[in-house]
Amino acid sequence: xxxxxxxxxxxxxxxxxxxxxxxxxxxxxxxxxxxxxxxxxxxxxxxxxxxxxxxxxxxxxxxxxxxxxxxxxxxxxxxxxxxxxxxxxxxxxxxxxxxxxxxxxxxxxxxxxxxxxxxxxxxxxxxxxxxxxxxxxxxxxxxxxxxxxxxxxxxxxxxxxxxxxxxxxxxxxxxxxxxxxxxxxxxxxxxxxxxxxxxxxxxxxxxxxxxxxxxxxxxxxxxxxxxxxxxxxxxxxxxxxxxxxxxxxxxxxxxxxxxxxxxxxxxxxxxxxxxxxxxxxxxxxxxxxxxxxxxxxxxxxxxxxxxxxxxxxxxxxxxxxxxxxxxxxxxxxxxxxxxxxxxxxxxxxxxxxxxxxxxxxxxxxxxxxxxxxxxxxxxxx
Amino acid sequence: xxxxxxxxxxxxxxxxxxxxxxxxxxxxxxxxxxxxxxxxxxxxxxxxxxxxxxxxxxxxxxxxxxxxxxxxxxxxxxxxxxxxxxxxxxxxxxxxxxxxxxxxxxxxxxxxxxxxxxxxxxxxxxxxxxxxxxxxxxxxxxxxxxxxxxxxxxxxxxxxxxxxxxxxxxxxxxxxxxxxxxxxxxxxxxxxxxxxxxxxxxxxxxxxxxxxxxxxxxxxxxxxxxxxxxxxxxxxxxxxxxxxxxxxxxxxxxxx
Ligand SMILES: Nc1ncnc2c1ncn2[C@@H]1O[C@H](COP(=O)(O)OP(=O)(O)OP(=O)(O)O)[C@@H](O)[C@H]1O
Ligand SMILES: [Mg+2]
Numbered sequence: 001x002x003x004x005x006x007x008x009x010x011x012x013x014x015x016x017x018x019x020x021x022x023x024x025x026x027x028x029x030x031x032x033x034x035x036x037x038x039x040x041x042x043x044x045x046x047x048x049x050x051x052x053x054x055x056x057x058x059x060x061x062x063x064x065x066x067x068x069x070x071x072x073x074x075x076x077x078x079x080x081x082x083x084x085x086x087x088x089x090x091x092x093x094x095x096x097x098x099x100x101x102x103x104x105x106x107x108x109x110x111x112x113x114x115x116x117x118x119x120x121x122x123x124x125x126x127x128x129x130x131x132x133x134x135x136x137x138x139x140x141x142x143x144x145x146x147x148x149x150x151x152x153x154x155x156x157x158x159x160x161x162x163x164x165x166x167x168x169x170x171x172x173x174x175x176x177x178x179x180x181x182x183x184x185x186x187x188x189x190x191x192x193x194x195x196x197x198x199x200x201x202x203x204x205x206x207x208x209x210x211x212x213x214x215x216x217x218x219x220x221x222x223x224x225x226x227x228x229x230x231x232x233x234x235x236x237x238x239x240x241x242x243x244x245x246x247x248x249x250x251x252x253x254x255x256x257x258x259x260x261x262x263x264x265x266x267x268x269x270x271x272x273x274x275x276x277x278x279x280x281x282x283x284x285x286x287x288x289x290x291x292x293x294x295x296x297x298x299x300x301x302x303x304x305x306x307x308x309x310x311x312x313x314x315x316x317x318x319x320x321x322x323x324x325x326x327x328x329x330x331x332x333x334x335x336x337x338x339x340x341x342x343x344x345x346x347x348x349x350x351x352x353x354x355x356x357x358x359x360x361x362x363x364x365x366x367x368x369x370x371x372x373x374x375x376x377x378x379x380x381x
Numbered sequence: 382x383x384x385x386x387x388x389x390x391x392x393x394x395x396x397x398x399x400x401x402x403x404x405x406x407x408x409x410x411x412x413x414x415x416x417x418x419x420x421x422x423x424x425x426x427x428x429x430x431x432x433x434x435x436x437x438x439x440x441x442x443x444x445x446x447x448x449x450x451x452x453x454x455x456x457x458x459x460x461x462x463x464x465x466x467x468x469x470x471x472x473x474x475x476x477x478x479x480x481x482x483x484x485x486x487x488x489x490x491x492x493x494x495x496x497x498x499x500x501x502x503x504x505x506x507x508x509x510x511x512x513x514x515x516x517x518x519x520x521x522x523x524x525x526x527x528x529x530x531x532x533x534x535x536x537x538x539x540x541x542x543x544x545x546x547x548x549x550x551x552x553x554x555x556x557x558x559x560x561x562x563x564x565x566x567x568x569x570x571x572x573x574x575x576x577x578x579x580x581x582x583x584x585x586x587x588x589x590x591x592x593x594x595x596x597x598x599x600x601x602x603x604x605x606x607x608x609x610x611x612x613x614x615x616x617x618x619x620x621x622x623x624x625x626x627x628x629x630x631x632x633x634x635x636x637x
Contacts, residue, residue, distance in 0.1 A: 222471075
């Protein structure tokens with residue numbers, strides 16, 4: 001009867017998650033990551049990963065093209081700013097709708113195949129979108145230069161109520177500018193809503209059907225389910241999440257470029273999900289945070305800083321160590337990311353979440369010794 | 382002996398199935414009457430599973446048609462055929478190995494209630510108390526209630542089959558197809574399953590059962606068709622079939 005109901009456990013998760021997200025400006029300080037630009041990215045890419053996980057984590061369909069929807073969301077948002085209003089709400093709504101339509105079309109075709117063929121199809125579509133954005137559709141996307149706001153944009157809704165200002169306008173919400181810490185809080189609240197909706201999906205009969213598709217699609221058919229529309233719905237939902245994330249990227253920095261749709265960006269969300277833990281709700285969020293954090297930290301390192309870090313070593317050794325490690329930072333930060341990814345997949349196939357589970361079960365067994373520890377194979381809870 | 386034709390629910394009409402050069406089913410004509418248990422027996426490779434695959438829509442016949450309750454099944458998708466009231470237990474269990482036993486049984490119940498597709502995210506699964514109680518009662522019936530929280534993949538072979546049977550029964554199908562439902566079960570489990578299948582019989586569900594175990598066949602079947610090399614070589618009541626010399630030769634004599 002209560003449509004907002006969440007099982008107790010998930011309600012607690014949501015409360016803790018909200019606390020963690022909203023106190024980021026405090027607990028990120030010791031990590032040197034408590035500045036608004038990075039925190040906005042944490043929240044935005046968490047939305048992207050949570051949505052992606054609705055598809056990949058629940059149905060097992062591995063899409064290699066979700067950056068296309070991120071890009072579509074950004075373009076739609078910037079066009080909404082240009083044509084209608086600088087208010088971010090319409091931009092978000094249109095971005096979700098348009099990316100949902102793209103996902104419907106791409107998913108409709110791609111889901112005719114499964115396994116690796118599905119993945120290749122999504123990759124092909126995403127590369128097509130990228131190329132369209134980069135060259136063919138330059139009147140809409142502004143190609144290489146990226147789509148930007150200009151002083152002479154129509155902004156019909158805004159200009160009905162106020163005069164055209166002298167400078168370039170910036171996105172806003174209820175009169176509040178979308179920059180700095182305020183923007184982080186706006187994005188964080190959107191993340192919490194998106195996370196809650198994903199939780200609703202996970203605990204719903206619909207979510208169970210998606211898991212069942214991943215587990216045994218044949219049985220689903222002989223049990224009377226038309227699995228195609230189930231998978232397509234999941235695909236569209238995840239596309240909408242990507243579009244929402246794209247619109248928030250545009251809202252915090254009103255610019256949309258084609259590189260946002262490149263296959264590396266599609267691969268990144270796959271990495272985030274696997275790194276954190278496929279099929280868990282929190283996992284992809286942690287994955288997104290780790291990757292964005294490392295991207296920031298490692299890419300910010302340069303040789304001088306390395307020399308400083310390793311200054312305790314004798315000169316010769318120091319040069320060697322710096323020469324090696326410098327390949328893994330700065331421009332080469334993705335080498336470090338690759339290394340971390342390999343380590344996680346080899347040693348913790350369930351991602352960071354599996355690590356946490358293992359760790360906490362060791363802890364639990366130590367606290368309540370006895371026969372329960374031995375019989376740990378029975379169900380969770 | 383007397384042809385007291387009840388209501389024919391399933392009619393397999395002149396079905397042929399070829400796999401390349403192999404004539405897996407030849408000229409199959411089979412009529413199953415409402416409420417009866419129709420056994421199909423025959424040696425390995427006779428085409429028994431292929432026949433079920435044709436009925437359930439997994440394979441298209443090379444020629445001929447399958448009619449269920451006046452509707453032609455041939456050409457329909459498996460999920461449509463299930464929604465029309467046909468459920469199947471497979472020769473190798475088709476189950477959701479990484480979901481719990483309880484969820485395995487709730488899913489088919491949701492298929493029956495909500496149809497082939499429903500975007501249902503407002504009510505949490507754990508609030509589906511009606512479906513849940515139904516599933517628990519079903520598990521009680523097949524004697525698996527105590528294992529409801531286990532992952533289905535970790536069940537024994539016999540338990541997987543029993544659970545798959547529960548998954549089919551909870552849909553209250555009009556026609557239940559069983560491909561060797563007792564294979565891999567201990568004698569004790571086999572007997573429990575026979576009892577269970579007899580119980581469903583009294584509820585009037587029509588069943589087509591493939592079985593190697595003659596004990597099972599003769600204690601359950603109203604009618605038996607004997608399949609050998611893709612052809613029906615005999616059919617009739619258990620007594621008629623038992624006495625048929627062709628059957629003795631093709632099947633019963635050799636194997637048992
Ligand atoms: N999809 C297929 N493609 C090619 N040949 C097949 C296929 N399915 C079955 N066959 C062949 O058709 C014949 C009948 O197989 P089927 O599985 O129906 O036998 P069966 O009577 O169920 O045997 P068993 O008692 O061993 O289960 C066999 O020779 C088998 O190899
Ligand atoms: Mg068989």
